[in-house]
Each structure stands twice: as C-alpha cells, then as structure tokens.
Amino acid sequence: MNKRTEKMAETRAKLIQAARQAFAEKGYAEASMDDLTSKVNLTRGALYHNFGNKLGLLAAVVDQLDSEMAIKAQMKAEAVENEWESFLMEGIAYIEMALVPEIQRIVLLDGPAFLGDPSQWPSQSSCLQLTIAKVQHLIDTNILKEVDVEATSRLVSGAALNAALWVAASATPEEVLPKAIEAFKTLCSGLVKS
Amino acid sequence: MNKRTEKMAETRAKLIQAARQAFAEKGYAEASMDDLTSKVNLTRGALYHNFGNKLGLLAAVVDQLDSEMAIKAQMKAEAVENEWESFLMEGIAYIEMALVPEIQRIVLLDGPAFLGDPSQWPSQSSCLQLTIAKVQHLIDTNILKEVDVEATSRLVSGAALNAALWVAASATPEEVLPKAIEAFKTLCSGLVKS
DNA sequence: AATCTAACATACATGGCGTATGTCTTAGTG
DNA sequence: CACTAAGACATACGCCATGTATGTTAGATT
Numbered sequence: 465m466n467k468r469t470e471k472m473a474e475t476r477a478k479l480i481q482a483a484r485q486a487f488a489e490k491g492y493a494e495a496s497m498d499d500l501t502s503k504v505n506l507t508r509g510a511l512y513h514n515f516g517n518k519l520g521l522l523a524a525v526v527d528q529l530d531s532e533m534a535i536k537a538q539m540k541a542e543a544v545e546n547e548w549e550s551f552l553m554e555g556i557a558y559i560e561m562a563l564v565p566e567i568q569r570i571v572l573l574d575g576p577a578f579l580g581d582p583s584q585w586p587s588q589s590s591c592l593q594l595t596i597a598k599v600q601h602l603i604d605t606n607i608l609k610e611v612d613v614e615a616t617s618r619l620v621s622g623a624a625l626n627a628a629l630w631v632a633a634s635a636t637p638e639e640v641l642p643k644a645i646e647a648f649k650t651l652c653s654g655l656v657k658s
Numbered sequence: 659m660n661k662r663t664e665k666m667a668e669t670r671a672k673l674i675q676a677a678r679q680a681f682a683e684k685g686y687a688e689a690s691m692d693d694l695t696s697k698v699n700l701t702r703g704a705l706y707h708n709f710g711n712k713l714g715l716l717a718a719v720v721d722q723l724d725s726e727m728a729i730k731a732q733m734k735a736e737a738v739e740n741e742w743e744s745f746l747m748e749g750i751a752y753i754e755m756a757l758v759p760e761i762q763r764i765v766l767l768d769g770p771a772f773l774g775d776p777s778q779w780p781s782q783s784s785c786l787q788l789t790i791a792k793v794q795h796l797i798d799t800n801i802l803k804e805v806d807v808e809a810t811s812r813l814v815s816g817a818a819l820n821a822a823l824w825v826a827a828s829a830t831p832e833e834v835l836p837k838a839i840e841a842f843k844t845l846c847s848g849l850v851k852s
Numbered sequence: 853a854a855t856c857t858a859a860c861a862t863a864c865a866t867g868g869c870g871t872a873t874g875t876c877t878t879a880g881t882g
Numbered sequence: 883c884a885c886t887a888a889g890a891c892a893t894a895c896g897c898c899a900t901g902t903a904t905g906t907t908a909g910a911t912t
Contacts, residue, residue, distance in 0.1 A: 466879095471890085472889095472890070475890085475891085491771075493687055493771075493772070496867085496868065497868080497869075498867090498868075498869095506891080506892090507891070507892055507893080508869085508870085508892090509890085509891045509892045509893075510890075510891055510892080511891095512869095512870075512871080512891095513889090513890060513891060514890090514891095517869080517870075518869070518870090573770055573771045574771055576767055576771075576823070577685075577687075577767045577768055577770075577771035577772075578687070578771075580827070581823050581824070581826070581827035583824065583827060584827055609844060611840070611841050611844050612837040612838075612840065612841050614824070614834075614837075615821065615824070615834070615837040615838045615840070615841035616841045616844070616845070618820050618821055618823075618824040618838075619817040619818075619820065619821050619838070619841050619842060619845050620817070620845070621820065622816050622817045622818075622819065622820020622821060622823075623813040623814070623816045623817040623820070623845075624813075624816075625816065625820070626812050626813065626815065626816020626817070626819070626820070627809065627812050627813050627816060629770070629775050629812075629816075630775070630777060630808070630809070630812040632775070633774070633775035633777060633778055640808075640809070643806040643808075643809040644806075644809045644812075644813070646805070646806065646809070647805050647806050647809035647810045647812075647813050648809075648813060650803060650805050650810070650848055650849060651810070651813050651814070651817075651845055651846070651848050651849060652845070652848060653848035654844055654845050654846060654847035654848025654849065655844060655845060655848065660910095661908095661909070661910090662858075662859075662908085662909060662910075665859085665908095665909095666858095666859070669859085669860085690898085690899065690900095691899075691900075692898090692899075692900095700860080700861090701860070701861050701862075702861090702900085702901085703859085703860045703861045703862075704859075704860055704861080705860095706860095706900095706901075706902080707858085707859060707860060708859090708860095711900085711901075712899095712900070712901090
C-alpha cells in the first residue's frame with residue numbers, strides 16, 4: 465500500500481491547488497466543482513471521495529493557507545530582535561498578507577462565512593494561536609499590561625485583518641498601506657505597560 | 659399613483675423582514691427564495707421585480723440592519739458625557755450588537771463575503787461613517803493623537819467586530835463579554851494623546 | 853370607459869450539488 | 883501466479899435553486 469497512498473496524496477494536492485485558484489477567482493459560492501476538478505483532469509468523484517463535500521474542500525484549502533500564513537508571519541517576526549517590535553511585525557505581516565487576493569477572499573471572507581468562527585476550525589487557526597502565544601509571552605515578560613490573552617489576541621488580529629480589507633478595497637493600496645500600519649502600531653501601543 | 663407605491667412599499671418591507679429571518683437562520687447561501695417569499699404569501703416574482711436578484715435583497719437587508727445599528731450605537735454613545743468615554747461606548751455598543759445572531763450572521767459574515775468590503779456598500783456602512791466622524795472629532799478636540807482617520811476607524815471597528823465574533827462563538831458569552839470590553843478599552847487607550 | 857402601465861404570478865430552462873452505482877487498478881493470499 | 887477483496891475514482895441520476903420569459907390582473911392616465 466504505497467503506490468496508492470502516494471497517488472492519492474497527489475490527487476488531493478491537485479484538487480486543493482485547483483480549488484485555491486477557483487475559490488480565489490470566483491469565490492466559494494460561485495466556484496463550480498465540475499470546472500475546478502476538470503482543470504486537473506479529475507471529476508467530482510475524486511473530490512467527494514477525498515473531501516466528503518464542497519465544504520470539506522474549502523476547509524482543506526483554508527487549512528493550507530492558514531498554515532502558510534502562520535509560517536510566513538513567524539519568519540517575519542523572528543527576524544526582529546526587540547520583542548515588542550517583533551510582535552508588531554507579526555501584525556504587520558498579517559496586514560500585508562491579507563492583501564493577497566487569494567488569502568483575503570478564501571481565508572478572510574469565505575472562510576468565516578461558510579465554516580464559521582476561525583477559532584472553531586479544525587486547524588484552530590494557526591495564525592490566531594501564534595498571536596495568542598506571543599501575547600502571553602509578552603505578558604509574562606512584563607512588557608504588556610495584564611490583559612486577557614484571548615480577548616486581546618482576537619482584537620489585535622481582527623484589527624489587522626480589517627485594516628487589510630480596507631487597504632485592499634482602496635483605489636491606491638500602496639498609498640494607504642503605510643497608514644494602516646502606522647495606525648496599527650499606534651493602537652497596539654495601548655497594550656504596553658507604561 | 660398612491661395606492662400602488664403604498665402597496666409596493668409594503669411588499670418590500672415584507673420581503674426584507676422575511677429575508678432577515680431566513681438569512682439569519684440558514685445563512686444567505688442556504689436560504690431558499692421560494693421558501694422565504696412564500697412565508698409572506700408572495701412568490702419570487704415579487705422579489706425579482708423589487709430587488710433584481712438575490713444579492714439585491716441581501717443588500718437591502720444589510721442596509722436596513724446597518725442603519726439600525728448605527729442609530730443604536732449613536733444613542734448609547736450620546737448617553738455618555740465624557741467625549742472619550744462616549745467613543746469607547748460606541749465601540750462597546752458594536753461589540754454587544756454583534757452578539758445578536760441576526761446581525762452577526764448577515765452583516766458581519768455573509769455581508770462582506772457576498773457584497774464585498776463594507777466601505778464599498780451602497781449604504782457605505784453607516785456604522786463605519788459614524789466611527790470616522792467621531793475619530794475626526796476627537797482629533798480636532800486634541801484628545802486623540804494625530805492618526806489617520808480612516809485607518810484608525812477601520813482598525814477600531816474591526817477589532818470590535820472580531821471581538822464580538824469571539825464572544826459569540828464562546829461557550830459562555832456572558833463571561834467573556836466583559837473581558838472583550840476590557841481588552842477593547844485597553845487597546846483604544848493607545849490612541850489618546852499622552 | 854378604454855387603454856396602458858407596472859406589480860406580481862406562473863412556467864420554463866439551466867446548472868450545480870450530492871448520492872448511488874459502476875469500473876479498474878492495486879494489494880494481499882494461497 | 884491466479885484469484886479475490888478493497889479502495890480510488892468515474893459515470894449517471896435525481897433534486898433543487900436561481901434567473902428569465904411570459905402571462906395576468908389591478909390600478910393609473912386620458
């Protein structure tokens with residue numbers, strides 16, 4: 465049982481890739497499963513066998529994107545020495561990633577609408593978990609006020625994502641992005657111990 | 659041409675009301691237009707005549723809810739003397755309203771997913787406009803730092819809405835709500851001039 | 853009063869999802 | 883090395899929902 469699992473993993477990957485493209489372009493609701501499967505020379509049969517239904521495919525796609533986002537954000541954050549600056553950099557990384565149409569459309573818009581609250585997702589939203597860990601650490605090291613960890617994390621990530629939606633919808637994203645980042649920093653400064 | 663427009667306004671109201679209920683219960687995608695129209699003794703004919711298509715109906719519903727939200731938030735905010743406290747109260751009001759399933763599902767989840775970014779809606783999102791005006795005023799009166807108005811407003815409202823999503827998804831909303839409010843206040847404190 | 857407009861209902865066409873069934877390849881077994 | 887069992891995927895079908903095209907009737911216009 466080697467050649468079979470190998471091939472199955474390949475078709476799963478193909479379907480997820482096709483779905484990423486289709487969902488990003490047309491949105492989850494308008495994406496046809498016949499279309500996206502045939503683009504990788506498969507049929508809906510493969511899809512239902514591997515993912516159960518259309519929502520299962522969306523969940524798989526969201527999971528993959530979420531993981532990729534968390535990795536990138538962590539890398540960007542780790543590149544900064546200062547702990548507080550590192551925290552801010554993570555948030556800024558989310559804002560910037562949320563500008564990518566694929567992420568915005570699938571993870572930020574369709575994801576919550578069709579899969580429910582991100583914290584309830586199977587992946588548990590790696591991004592959110594990452595932020596929670598970081599906030600906890602900053603509280604432990606006496607940098608942040610003693611706020612509620614989960615609540616603060618949700619507020620911060622929510623602010624970042626919403627800022628990104630605004631930037632992306634604007635006519636001149638390149639011009640407003642720095643403003644969003646600046647406002648984000650200012651807002652977050654309310655969390656630091658004085 | 660009086661009795662006709664009168665009756666048409668009535669059917670529009672009936673359809674919007676039915677849609678509010680259907681969208682809130684099943685979500686926009688899963689709501690059947692045959693079902694919701696027949697619940698008020700109409701057919702899809704009335705719907706397409708009045709709203710063009712299913713998205714048109716959603717837009718009308720969102721517009722109505724958004725207006726109601728803005729009014730409520732303003733009332734709550736006006737009840738507070740201190741300008742800064744009043745601003746916070748507005749945000750808190752949004753958090754609390756976002757706990758109402760109807761608002762959460764339709765305005766916060768399905769709205770952005772199917773209609774796009776709220777700032778591009780026909781209603782232009784009264785809630786957002788309200789926050790923008792308030793932020794501008796607080797900057798003018800030298801209470802807030804000189805941040806970018808739009809960016810800050812988006813961040814603040816985004817934080818509030820995301821906090822609400824978290825509260826609503828939690829097992830014990832009554833217990834987490836105060837935490838969310840507290841965290842919101844702390845976060846916003848970063849905006850005040852020191 | 854006659855006609856015309858428009859609000860709404862009815863009927864039809866299209867397409868998508870989900871499931872049930874079929875087929876073929878691969879892994880295991882004597 | 884056949885033979886069988888199972889799983890991965892394709893094919894075929896039914897159902898339902900949206901959107902549109904066509905009717906029908908009530909009310910406005912003259």
